[in-house]
Amino acid sequence: MAETRSTCPYCGVGCGVIIESEGEQITGVRGDPAHPANFGKLCSKGSTLHLTATPLVLQTRRLLQPMLREGRGAQPQAIAWERANEIAAERLLAIRAQHGPDAIGFYISGQLLTEDYHAFNKLARAVIGTNNIDSNSRLCMSSAVVGYKQTLGADAPPACYEDLDHADCVFITGANPAWAHPILFRRLEAAKAARPAMKIIVVDPRRTESAEFADLHLQILPGTDVALCQGLLHAMIWDGWVDAAYIAAHTQGFEALKALVRGMTPREAARICGIEEKDLLQAAEWFARSPASLSLYCQGLNQSSSGTAKNTALINLHLATGQIGRPGAGPLSLTGQPNAMGGRESGGMATLLPGHRDPGSAEHRDEIARLWGCDALPTAPGKTAVELFEAAARGEIKALWIVCTNPAQSLPEQALVRRALEACEFVVLQEAFADTATAAYADLLLPAASWGEKEGTVTNSERRISRVRAAVPPPGSARADWRIVRDIAQRLEARLRPGRPGLFDIDSAEQLWLEHRAATVGRDLDIGGLSYALLDMKGPQQWPYPAGGAPRARLYENGLFATPNGRARFIAKPYQAPLDKLDARHPLSLTTGRLRDQWHGMSRSGTVARLFGHEGAPALSLHPADLPRRGLVEGDLARIRSAHGELVLTVRADAGVAPAQAYLPMHWGSEFIGGFGINALTQRGFCPDSKQPELKFAAIDVQRLDLP
Numbered sequence: 001m002a003e004t005r006s007t008c009p010y011c012g013v014g015c016g017v018i019i020e021s022e023g024e025q026i027t028g029v030r031g032d033p034a035h036p037a038n039f040g041k042l043c044s045k046g047s048t049l050h051l052t053a054t055p056l057v058l059q060t061r062r063l064l065q066p067m068l069r070e071g072r073g074a075q076p077q078a079i080a081w082e083r084a085n086e087i088a089a090e091r092l093l094a095i096r097a098q099h100g101p102d103a104i105g106f107y108i109s110g111q112l113l114t115e116d117y118h119a120f121n122k123l124a125r126a127v128i129g130t131n132n133i134d135s136n137s138r139l140c141m142s143s144a145v146v147g148y149k150q151t152l153g154a155d156a157p158p159a160c161y162e163d164l165d166h167a168d169c170v171f172i173t174g175a176n177p178a179w180a181h182p183i184l185f186r187r188l189e190a191a192k193a194a195r196p197a198m199k200i201i202v203v204d205p206r207r208t209e210s211a212e213f214a215d216l217h218l219q220i221l222p223g224t225d226v227a228l229c230q231g232l233l234h235a236m237i238w239d240g241w242v243d244a245a246y247i248a249a250h251t252q253g254f255e256a257l258k259a260l261v262r263g264m265t266p267r268e269a270a271r272i273c274g275i276e277e278k279d280l281l282q283a284a285e286w287f288a289r290s291p292a293s294l295s296l297y298c299q300g301l302n303q304s305s306s307g308t309a310k311n312t313a314l315i316n317l318h319l320a321t322g323q324i325g326r327p328g329a330g331p332l333s334l335t336g337q338p339n340a341m342g343g344r345e346s347g348g349m350a351t352l353l354p355g356h357r358d359p360g361s362a363e364h365r366d367e368i369a370r371l372w373g374c375d376a377l378p379t380a381p382g383k384t385a386v387e388l389f390e391a392a393a394r395g396e397i398k399a400l401w402i403v404c405t406n407p408a409q410s411l412p413e414q415a416l417v418r419r420a421l422e423a424c425e426f427v428v429l430q431e432a433f434a435d436t437a438t439a440a441y442a443d444l445l446l447p448a449a450s451w452g453e454k455e456g457t458v459t460n461s462e463r464r465i466s467r468v469r470a471a472v473p474p475p476g477s478a479r480a481d482w483r484i485v486r487d488i489a490q491r492l493e494a495r496l497r498p499g500r501p502g503l504f505d506i507d508s509a510e511q512l513w514l515e516h517r518a519a520t521v522g523r524d525l526d527i528g529g530l531s532y533a534l535l536d537m538k539g540p541q542q543w544p545y546p547a548g549g550a551p552r553a554r555l556y557e558n559g560l561f562a563t564p565n566g567r568a569r570f571i572a573k574p575y576q577a578p579l580d581k582l583d584a585r586h587p588l589s590l591t592t593g594r595l596r597d598q599w600h601g602m603s604r605s606g607t608v609a610r611l612f613g614h615e616g617a618p619a620l621s622l623h624p625a626d627l628p629r630r631g632l633v634e635g636d637l638a639r640i641r642s643a644h645g646e647l648v649l650t651v652r653a654d655a656g657v658a659p660a661q662a663y664l665p666m667h668w669g670s671e672f673i674g675g676f677g678i679n680a681l682t683q684r685g686f687c688p689d690s691k692q693p694e695l696k697f698a699a700i701d702v703q704r705l706d707l708p
């Protein structure tokens with residue numbers, strides 16, 4: 001039996017795993033005791049990873065060879081890689097020649113490794129010549145990115161997991177780590193057991209398992225997070241709990257924020273949020289007066305039309321109380337995907353360039369063009385996730401290359417997404433799994449290697465870079481994602497850059513990583529001192545890790561921020577209600593979230609029978625009093641309507657859901673319910689700053705299925 005150290009491909013905790021294999025078969029997995037994210041522990045998903053790679057799964061669920069669909073509705077036929085690469089290059093060149101480079105778009109994934117991200121980024125920007133490259137991380141972390149940049153000056157989470165061992169107050173908002181980040185939650189449980197005086201506050205419209213564990217649960221109305229933070233800040237200011245010396249020495253913009261929150265009294269905030277004023281005041285006191293307060297937050301803040309405002313409102317609290325840059329203190333956004341952070345670092349999104357650069361800056365574009373060896377990068381703004389599909393539906397985008405993600409199930413307003421896929425002249429899907437909803441729309445399917453089969457790196461929520469290693473070769477003729485990109489890019493270069501030095505003369509993932517590393521040198525995320533060899537020798541490391549330097553666990557300890565004058569910025573944004581409005585036709589607020597044992601659209605976790613033991617089928621949870629009001633009993637089928645779509649699902653009573661609210665797990669897709677996934681109900685409206693859509697809120701109605 002062989003053993004290979006790698007990283008779990010599910011959530012952003014980034015646990016280390018040891019893969020056990022015999023010959024070309026993965027036979028087991030266990031937690032890596034040496035990995036600083038999990039110290040040997042794994043959750044239900046991580047500990048069953050080997051079951052996602054059984055011979056049966058490989059034979060029945062994996063895409064094993066390139067497939068070509070000649071005409072929509074036709075059955076795809078297996079073809080050789082050589083022909084697949086030729087077809088991809090020819091079709092992309094033809095569309096580029098006829099409609100220009102911006103008629104091509106890339107929609108990639110936070111499941112990709114940093115090396116893959118880098119390869120796609122270079123292909124889109126330097127070879128095709130478009131900024132139309134975005135990632136499903138847009139649905140996940142883009143509000144956190146912009147929130148950090150607006151307040152602290154850089155997209156750099158300032159705290160780390162170890163801060164749980166030092167925090168006296170942990171403020172968890174818009175997150176259910178007990179289920180979505182289980183191993184980090186185990187660490188919180190251990191910290192609480194060791195120091196029972198630690199206060200845990202959970203802000204969530206539902207009484208989740210995380211809320212059950214908390215000392216104080218603020219069960220706010222969905223979407224009212226900014227009002228809550230402003231009410232907390234009001235209390236902190238007028239009770240004298242802010243850190244005036246810290247504000248004076250290290251920040252700017254406090255007076256404007258103070259003026260904004262003057263009217264958001266604790267009473268008014270409690271009214272908007274639907275909570276008790278005394279609970280709000282208690283939370284304000286614990287947060288401000290504890291020696292060290294740490295915030296953990298995720299999609300409840302990010303997936304909102306006010307996503308950036310929610311992020312900045314929370315970071316404002318840390319800055320106003322000086323709860324940052326010390327052990328146990330600071331805002332720590334949790335990433336949903338295994339490499340959402342690596343995608344941000346490598347600039348694999350429309351609004352980013354490598355090394356935390358800005359595509360709107362001529363200086364930054366020139367720097368990257370020099371590093372990559374191309375003449376110039378494109379200047380037209382790239383389209384973000386929702387915008388890409390809107391443009392495709394309008395006929396502006398003619399070709400979409402989709403990688404390791406399932407937009408026909410996961411994007412909001414799926415009817416529009418599917419129209420967009422149908423309208424495209426050429427859809428490439430690069431995937432490990434054969435049967436996703438998006439696969440039905442692909443003209444060309446390219447089989448990708450998956451977990452346990454590929455080499456590279458990922459970065460977890462605390463800026464820690466871990467190696468991902470291959471234990472076995474990919475099944476069938478599947479290939480590493482970067483290699484698929486390289487082979488098609490070389491064909492494109494032969495036509496678009498004849499006689500020029502090749503941008504894709506690449507033979508290994510490490511070569512791509514070294515190019516990525518070069519783009520970080522001198523930047524806030526400098527990893528010039530890191531190498532594959534050092535990661536192999538010393539294990540996972542946090543950035544920054546400059547040449548000749550050492551990694552830093554937490555940032556801004558000297559009170560100097562990444563802004564031009566070194567001062568953090570308070571951001572004063574008013575509270576705004578969600579875009580969907582409750583009315584007589586849609587009287588219930590729907591929120592969505594994760595289950596403990598499933599992952600995203602279940603392409604991988606859905607291959608493990610054991611993981612359905614916790615929840616076997618999707619159901620809409622309603623407050624027990626809301627079922628009889630609609631003539632429903634548990635287990636009934638109900639029609640769920642929003643202004644954006646409709647689903648038919650069973651209903652269940654759940655006292656953890658507040659009256660006039662509803663909750664749905666996000667995972668199930670088209671094969672389970674009437675052709676669409678859960679996000680058929682959510683809208684494509686997004687935060688104006690981060691472009692992250694409002695996946696966490698929809699106004700809905702629920703009726704018995706036998707009613708018209």
Ligand code: SF4
Nearest residue numbers: 008010011015043046
């Ligand atoms: Fe994998 Fe996340 Fe579970 Fe760790 S907590 S084993 S990274 S799913």
